[in-house]
Structure formats: structure tokens, C-alpha cells
Amino acid sequence: MSSKSILVIVRHPPHGSSWVREGLETALVGAALGQPPTLLFSGDGVLALLAGQQRGALGQKGSAAMLEGLSLYDIEPLWYDRYSLEARGLTLDQLMSGCQPADIAGMIARHDVVMSF
Amino acid sequence: MMPDPMPQNTDALTLADGTEITLDSDGHLQRPECWSPEVTRKMAEREGRELTPAHWEIIELLRDFYTRFEMAPAMRALVKTTRQQLGEEKGSSIHLMSLFPESPARVGARLAGLPRPTNCL
Amino acid sequence: MSTLHLINRSPFAASALQELVSAVSEGDHVLLIEDGVYAALGTAASKWPEGVEIRALREDCVSRGIAPASTLLETIDVAGFVALTASTDRTVSWF
Numbered sequence: 001m002s003s004k005s006i007l008v009i010v011r012h013p014p015h016g017s018s019w020v021r022e023g024l025e026t027a028l029v030g031a032a033l034g035q036p037p038t039l040l041f042s043g044d045g046v047l048a049l050l051a052g053q054q055r056g057a058l059g060q061k062g063s064a065a066m067l068e069g070l071s072l073y074d075i076e077p078l079w080y081d082r083y084s085l086e087a088r089g090l091t092l093d094q095l096m097s098g099c100q101p102a103d104i105a106g107m108i109a110r111h112d113v114v115m116s117f
Numbered sequence: 118m119m120p121d122p123m124p125q126n127t128d129a130l131t132l133a134d135g136t137e138i139t140l141d142s143d144g145h146l147q148r149p150e151c152w153s154p155e156v157t158r159k160m161a162e163r164e165g166r167e168l169t170p171a172h173w174e175i176i177e178l179l180r181d182f183y184t185r186f187e188m189a190p191a192m193r194a195l196v197k198t199t200r201q202q203l204g205e206e207k208g209s210s211i212h213l214m215s216l217f218p219e220s221p222a223r224v225g226a227r228l229a230g231l232p233r234p235t236n237c238l
Numbered sequence: 239m240s241t242l243h244l245i246n247r248s249p250f251a252a253s254a255l256q257e258l259v260s261a262v263s264e265g266d267h268v269l270l271i272e273d274g275v276y277a278a279l280g281t282a283a284s285k286w287p288e289g290v291e292i293r294a295l296r297e298d299c300v301s302r303g304i305a306p307a308s309t310l311l312e313t314i315d316v317a318g319f320v321a322l323t324a325s326t327d328r329t330v331s332w333f
Contacts (some may be wrong), residue, residue: 009330011257028235043257059186065228066235069186072194083260104261108241114330 006030006037007111010045015056020048020063023117024070031073038111039070040102042081045117046088049080049095064096071098079107130159143190152180152230158226171207172216172228178202179229189226189234242263242326246272246333254332259328264289267322270311271295274332275304278311295319 008027012019023039030037030064041049054066070076079102085091092099130138130229132155139147146152157176161168168176182190182198190198192210200218213221221235243266249255255277262268268290270277278294286292296313298307314322323329 011254011332024236028188031193042261043253065185065187069182069188069190069194072186072190072197074193074197076250081257081260084257105263108261108328108330109239109263112328114241114328116215116333 002113003035005110006035007040007107007114008037009040009042009116010048010116011041011043012115013044014048014053014063015060019117020045021061021066023115024063024066026115026117027070027075028073031075036074037115038077038079038107039075040081040104040107042084042104044084044088046080046084046090046095047100049078050090051094051096067096130156130163132156132159135175137236142146142212143227143233145232146230149230149232156230157228168228169216171212174203174207174230175199175213175216175221175225179225179231183229189229189231190222191234195222195225240267240326242266242322243268243331244271244329244331245269245274245277248273248276250276258332259285259287261319262287262290266290267326268292269295269314269319270298271319271324272298275299275302278304293318293322 008023008030010020010023014020027037027039039060048063048067050064055062067078070078076098077100078096078098080095080099081104082101084097085101092101128140128144130140132138132153138151138156138159146156158168166190178199179189179195182194196208196210196213199213202208206212210221213225217224217228225236226232241263243258243262245254245258245268247254251273251309255274258268264287270293274299275294278299284285293312294304296315299313
């Protein structure tokens with residue numbers, strides 16, 4: 001099997017739709033096949049990285065618990081776009097552990113395949 | 118037409134107090150919140166498995182993983198988390214395969230009363 | 239090595255276009271498709287960095303009444319879209 005580097009970009013906020021969970025599940029499939037992808041949060045996707053999230057009002061699963069477990073699948077760090085974070089008035093200390101700022105243009109250019117969620 | 122309350126292909130376990138625990142077509146709990154150690158014992162008994170303390174250690178670890186991360190671990194994550202919590206010797210595919218020969222992640226999750234591992238292909 | 243970026247959201251409804259501007263590299267191609275073609279109407283198109291080719295999908299411009307002649311951008315048809323997909327190394331969708 002040819003090994004391609006995969007970048008998963010999450011650009012949607014958690015809870016309002018299942019985009020984040022779907023992006024994470026895709027990343028987990030890559031990890032299960034022995035190709036842990038790079039995971040990048042941009043735009044409203046950075047909101048999925050906020051610390052202190054809970055389940056939804058009706059007990060629906062969010063994505064924060066899954067994110068905390070990704071390092072066990074060798075999916076780390078959790079990359080984020082610095083400008084998206086700043087635009088939302090947030091700083092790194094408000095995010096869960098394991099997050100690191102990324103240069104989004106360079107990251108896209110370095111991967112063979114890019115999947116957006 | 119009303120939906121069938123008991124879909125076909127389901128199976129059930131009967132506990133000592135008469136409670137029926139329904140299973141889906143893959144043998145996982147239909148309602149994971151109904152789990153108790155007795156459920157695991159009944160499942161193992163039906164499958165002809167003998168559960169040793171070494172098995173229970175992994176079952177507890179699987180349940181703890183699910184509580185923390187809201188997913189059942191696939192093999193790679195199961196090995197890694199076992200190594201972190203129980204040490205190098207137990208945190209190996211060999212040890213896990215000896216306990217749950219067919220597929221440690223899948224069989225372990227079922228016995229622990231969890232859904233199938235999220236990314237188990 | 240170049241990337242084809244596809245954007246299908248109106249610049250007036252979503253911030254995808256703004257994000258995309260910071261995610262392109264020199265030599266990349268941007269293709270406005272579906273509601274993304276509304277970016278061809280106004281100032282949104284002028285903010286791009288140097289060395290990035292911006293085009294709009296002709297069929298989507300025509301269906302929305304944005305006549306190719308009135309846009310600031312080059313347009314390509316679906317066949318051109320396919321050719322562009324084949325000539326770039328990767329495709330990223332912004333939606």
C-alpha cells in the first residue's frame with residue numbers, strides 16, 4: 001500500500017453539526033490503518049479545542065472527550081490556525097492540552113491529500 | 118405502522134434476578150448503561166470463556182477508556198493505554214491476544230459492555 | 239507542487255473566503271464554484287496574494303446571472319475544472 005501523507009482540516013464548530021466528529025473518525029481510521037494523519041483546526045474549527053466543554057443539553061456526545069484520547073492513536077499535536085483563534089478573541093491557555101499553532105498554507109503544501117470537514 | 122419494539126436478530130441475556138439484557142446482532146449491549154459485572158460474566162459463560170483477574174484488569178481499563186474518551190479503543194490505542202497503565206509486559210499485543218484471541222479490541226469492548234470500537238474496520 | 243482550492247460559499251454569508259486567503263501558497267489555483275462565484279462581484283477578489291490564480295466556474299456564474307463579461311475574473315467551464323484538478327497535486331474544499 002502506498003503511503004500518502006494525509007491532512008484532515010476541521011473548519012466547523014462542535015455541537016452544532018457532526019462535522020467535527022466525522023473529521024475525527026476519519027482521522028482515527030487513518031490511525032487504525034497505521035497512517036495517523038495530521039489534524040488541523042481552522043476557522044470555527046478552533047472552537048472544538050476549547051477546554052471545559054460538556055455534553056449537549058440532551059446528553060449528546062460532543063467531540064472534546066474524543067480529542068483528549070487522540071494522542072493514544074498517535075494523532076498529535078492538535079494543530080490550530082493562530083489567526084482563527086485570535087479572530088475569536090481566544091488564546092492558547094483557553095484550549096485543551098496538546099494544541100500547537102500551525103502555518104496553514106505551509107501545512108497544506110506539505111501533504112499529499114487534504115480532507116476538509 | 119408502529120416500529121417493531123424488538124427488532125429481529127437480537128438476543129438477550131437473563132440475569133440472576135430475571136432482568137433481560139438485550140444484545141444487538143453483533144452481541145453488543147443495546148443499552149450500554151445496563152452493564153454490570155454480571156453481564157460480562159454471563160456473556161463469557163455463553164461464549165465458553167474463563168475470565169481471570171488478567172481479563173478483568175483489561176475490562177476495567179476498557180471501561181475507564183470509554184468513560185474518559187467516549188469511544189472504545191481500537192487495537193493500537195488499547196495497547197498504548199494498557200502499557201501506560203499496566204506496564205510494558207501487559208501493554209503488548211501478545212498479552213492482549215492471549216486474553217482475547219480473536220480480536221482484543223473488538224471482543225474486549227463487547228465483554229466490557231461497550232459499543233464497537235469507533236474505527237474498527 | 240500546487241494546490242487547487244475550491245470554494246462554494248458566498249463571501250457575504252461565510253468567512254471561508256477570508257480563511258482561504260491565508261491558506262494559499264504561491265502557484266496555487268482558486269476556483270470559485272456554486273455560491274462561491276458571488277466573490278466575483280465585488281472587492282473580495284482583490285485581496286489575493288501575488289502568484290495565485292483565481293477563476294470562477296462559468297456554468298455557476300451563468301446560472302446566477304453573473305455574466306462572465308461583467309466579472310473581474312477569468313472563467314472556466316466544467317471541462318477546464320476537470321483539467322485543473324488533474325494538473326494540480328491536491329485539492330482542498332472550502333465549504
